Amino acid sequence: MADDGQSVIVQRVEPSSNPVQDEDLDQYGDELAGLTIVDVDVHVDDTLMFMLDYMEGHFRKRMETVLQADFKGEPGNSLRNMIAHIAWLGSSYDKPPRAKLATKEDLLARMQKGIIDYSILFPSELLPIGYLPEPEWAAALAAAYNQYMVDAYRNLDGVKIAIVVAPQHPERAAQEIESHAAHPDVVSVCIPDVGVNPPIGDEKYWPIFAAAARHDLPISFHGIEALIHDNYPLRVAHFHTLMQVNSMGFPFTSMLQIMSVVCAGIPVRFPNLKFAILEAGLTWMPFIMYRLDAAYLRYRTELPALEKKPSDYIRDWYIGTHELEALPRRGDLVKLIELYQGQDTTMWASDWPHLERDLIAGFMRYEMEDTLRRKILGENALRFFGLKPRK
Amino acid sequence: MEVKVGSVQIAVFNVDGDFFALFGRCPHQSAPLSRGRLQGTVICNADTCWETQWAHEGEVLVCPGHGMEYNIRSGKAFGYDLKLRTYEVAVEDGQVMLVM
Numbered sequence A: 001m002a003d004d005g006q007s008v009i010v011q012r013v014e015p016s017s018n019p020v021q022d023e024d025l026d027q028y029g030d031e032l033a034g035l036t037i038v039d040v041d042v043h044v045d046d047t048l049m050f051m052l053d054y055m056e057g058h059f060r061k062r063m064e065t066v067l068q069a070d071f072k073g074e075p076g077n078s079l080r081n082m083i084a085h086i087a088w089l090g091s092s093y094d095k096p097p098r099a100k101l102a103t104k105e106d107l108l109a110r111m112q113k114g115i116i117d118y119s120i121l122f123p124s125e126l127l128p129i130g131y132l133p134e135p136e137w138a139a140a141l142a143a144a145y146n147q148y149m150v151d152a153y154r155n156l157d158g159v160k161i162a163i164v165v166a167p168q169h170p171e172r173a174a175q176e177i178e179s180h181a182a183h184p185d186v187v188s189v190c191i192p193d194v195g196v197n198p199p200i201g202d203e204k205y206w207p208i209f210a211a212a213a214r215h216d217l218p219i220s221f222h223g224i225e226a227l228i229h230d231n232y233p234l235r236v237a238h239f240h241t242l243m244q245v246n247s248m249g250f251p252f253t254s255m256l257q258i259m260s261v262v263c264a265g266i267p268v269r270f271p272n273l274k275f276a277i278l279e280a281g282l283t284w285m286p287f288i289m290y291r292l293d294a295a296y297l298r299y300r301t302e303l304p305a306l307e308k309k310p311s312d313y314i315r316d317w318y319i320g321t322h323e324l325e326a327l328p329r330r331g332d333l334v335k336l337i338e339l340y341q342g343q344d345t346t347m348w349a350s351d352w353p354h355l356e357r358d359l360i361a362g363f364m365r366y367e368m369e370d371t372l373r374r375k376i377l378g379e380n381a382l383r384f385f386g387l388k389p390r391k
Numbered sequence B: 001m002e003v004k005v006g007s008v009q010i011a012v013f014n015v016d017g018d019f020f021a022l023f024g025r026c027p028h029q030s031a032p033l034s035r036g037r038l039q040g041t042v043i044c045n046a047d048t049c050w051e052t053q054w055a056h057e058g059e060v061l062v063c064p065g066h067g068m069e070y071n072i073r074s075g076k077a078f079g080y081d082l083k084l085r086t087y088e089v090a091v092e093d094g095q096v097m098l099v100m
């Protein structure tokens, strides 16, 4: 490139709408008053720059390099955008790839409405961590994220944290669990499940499950559509639109990881360990449960550790409602939940403030008994994360 | 062999002179269990130190439908939270009798 002394002006694009506003909650203020509401999938601004201070030595140097990079109008501090959206950059026009991220103040303002009792914070930037080819670097990022979150979001009323682990480094992942398990605000271990290869049931990951079981910390799998790699579980680079990747990436990954965990006999080896799946919607649950049962009839002897059929294990998994599918009739959600036996395991999740977040009206439009609504809005999540009711 | 008591089919097995009787229809899709063969199966649990082992030789009733396996003594299905009803068998004066 000719050096004419001119530098390219890179402008950061701001989203046209501001997803951190959530007036939707106000609309249901009266109806929800007195109910326990737990939002089990909430994201705050965790861009990589916040982790710099928690990195040392060559990793700190490396992070400085990352933070200085500019990439096609996106600041180089977004691992997520770099991995997720390059291939389809700009394809949603008025919805730029970067959602406006919620600051701590945004989060507290939302909590102060007094409607949501608990927000469970999950990572954004580190959701594609499973793709990183270097286990040490992935583990360093996870450690920095966890320490940052625990420092920045501790002791806030109703705010709880899921620490993240890098599955490609099971020993360091187990250490992360050991060092944060006793923290009163840490309520789950998040395993970002996309790009994890081999699948998460593999014996190499068992130290992670053993550590979580030892500390009675539930495991939450959280998906991401970030799949430009020609890799497990889907060769998504072959799809022409991000919409296709988004639709299939989450549920396919979830199904594959559930299948992997159950068929590896992990629920038998760690019977008290609880699992949840987040951000994959709900409609595929009956499919994977009963499809596995059908095959289990013929192949049970491959899985001699199982004491029950696969659906008997999967029905114990908790599941977040986001991204809630719009079913045609108002009674359909109850029917779906009956099919996967999820009355005691389904948990309301908004994914606030990401662009694809669910407004609470999306859930409230479905007809159901009050007892079931209460379970989904909060009671099931209290049990999963081991939280005490606040109202 | 299969015997019918009222409307209930019961599968009866003679294993070297020991008799076993179980509910005669597989709960999966109702295949007649009396036509199933007896063999062993693989187990893997804390008792085997999570090693896969061949066990229960001759005591595992394999459904002729799709292969569900039942412990012929207890009626318990291997790998399922499910148990077939079993019946006591008495042998008196060379007569095999089901205790109902």
Ligand code: FES
Binding pocket: A297, B026, B027, B028, B029, B030, B031, B063, B064, B065, B066, B067, B068
């Ligand atoms: S009928 Fe027995 S396994 Fe299908």
